[in-house]
Amino acid sequence: MIINYSLRIDFVRAKSTKVGFANFPLSCRQNVTSAWSKFVSAKWKEASLKTSTEINSNEGSVCNENLSKGGKSMNIVWHKCSVEKIDRQELLQQRGCVIWITGLSGSGKSTLACALTRALHSRGKLTYVLDGDNIRHGLNSDLTFKPQDRAENIRRIGEVAKLFSDAGVICIASVISPYRKDRDACRSILPDGDFIEVFMDMPLHVCEARDPKGLYKLARAGKIEGFTGVDDPYEAPLNSEIVIQMEGEVCSSPEVMAEKVVCYLDAKGYLQA
Template sequence: MNATGTKPLPGIATPKAGSWTSRDANAATNLKPRRNEGGGRCLRIKAMEDSPVSSNQAGRVDDRGIGAKESCLEAVSVNGHSHAGNNLSTVGNSTNIKWHDCPVDKKGRQMLLNQKGCVIWITGLSGSGKSTVACALSQILYQRGKLSYILDGDNVRHGLNRDLSFKAEDRAENIRRVGEVAKLFADAGVICIACLISPYRTDRDSCRAMLPTGDFIEVFMDVPLQVCEARDPKGLYKLARAGKIKGFTGIDDPYEPPTDCEIALKCEVGDCASPQQMADTVVNFLEAKGYLQP
C-alpha cells in the first residue's frame, strides 16, 4: 500500500511520501516560456529546494538546478515520433518536442481490456452502409465484452473537423485527423471503427502507414453507385444531380476503390447481405487474426 492507501500497479514506481509538496505544485504553475539557444520555445521553471526533479542530461533540468536555479526543459524527438534520444523534431510546425513514455504501455492496456487495439477503416460511397455496418459491428463487440469506438465521418465534422470544408485539401486533412485519432484509440487498446467515404487511396494509405503492420484493417463497402443512389438516405445524390452540390463523390468527383483491402463487403442489385451479416464477417476476421484476445 502506498501513502494514499491504494495498491500500486506492478512495475510502476510509487513516489515517496512528501516528495511532492504543495510548494512544488505552486511552482509548477509558475511556468514562463522563453527562447532556447537553438531558437525554439522552452519552459522556464524555478524549482523549489525540495523538488525531486533533476537530470544529468543536457537540455533538461540541470542537476544543480534545485533551489533558485532556472533551467530549460527542452523536448526533443526522432522523426517526430521518437520515444528516446535528443534529436530535435523537424516535423510540421511542432519542433523541439519529445515523445514522453509512461510505464503503462499498449501491451498493458490490451491485457487490461482483454483484446488488441486496431483500426477498422470502413470506406465506400455515400449510402453504401458504412455507418450502419459500423454500428452493427460495435454492438456485436459490445455484446462480447469488447471495447470499440466509432469515428463517423459526419460526426467528427460536428466538432473535431468542424473547421474543414469539402475542398480536396480539407478532405485530405479531415482524413488525416481521423487517422491520427484512430491511431491513439488503437494505442489505447481499443478497437477503433472509422467510417468515412475517404475516396482517395493515397489518403487511406497514409492512415495505414500511421499504424503498426496489420493493425489497419481496410473494409471496402463494395456497393454499386446505382444502389447507393437509390437509397440516398440524406438526399445528397438528388442535390448533386441537380447541380446544387459540387464535388460530390460518385457524381462529379471520383471514388478510388481499394486494390488490396483486408475485407470487401460486396452488394449487388437485389442481392445484399444484412448489416448484421456484414458485421459478422468483420468479427470473424478479427477473431481469426487474434484481435479479440490480448
C-alpha cells in the same frame, strides 16, 4: 517522426542537495528532450519568429543511462514509468486496431459500424466509432469540402484512430475516404496489420437509390459539386482486408456483414490480449 514512449525516467529517492527538488522528479519524458527541442525549434521557425536551431538541452543531455553517474542525473534512472499499449490491451483483453470502413455515400458504412460495435460490445470488447459526419461537427468543424480540406479531414480521423488504437480500443472509422492515397496514408501510420480496411463495394445505382441524406439528388441537380460517385471519383481499394458485396441483388443484413468483420478480427487475434 515517432517518439518512443517506452523509455521514460523516474525519480530515485536519493537525497538531493536542492531541497526544493527533493521529492520531485525531473520530467519523466526527458528522453525525448532533444528530438522535441529540435521539433519546437523547427515549428518556431515555421512561425517566422526569431529562432535558433542551436539547442542547449542541458538536463536532457544527462538523462542517458551511460551518463547517469554524474550531476543531477544521480537522481534518475531509466525505466518504463508509463502505462503502455500492451498494458491496456492486457486490461481490456483485446488488441487495439482500426477498422476503416470506406465506400460511397449510402453504401452502408454507418450501418455496418453500428452493427459491428454492437456485435463486439456483446462480446465484452471495447469499441469506438469515428463517424466521418459526426467528426465534422467537432474536431473537423473548421474544414470545408474543398479538396485540401477533405484530405485534411481524412488525415485527422486517421491520427485520432491511431490514438484510439494505441489506447487499446477497437476503433471503427466510417468515412467515404474516396482517395487511395489518403487511406494509404492512414494505414502507413499504424503498426502492420492494425489498419483493417473494409470496402463497402456497393454499386453506385444502389447507393443512389437509397440516397439517405438526399445528397445524390442535390449533386445530380448541380446544386453541389465534387460529389463522390457523381462528379468526383471513388478510388476502390485494391487490397482491402475485407470486401462487403451484394449477393446477386441482395444485400447482406448488418449482422451478417458485422460477423464477417468479427470473424476476421478473431482469426487475426484481435479479440484477445
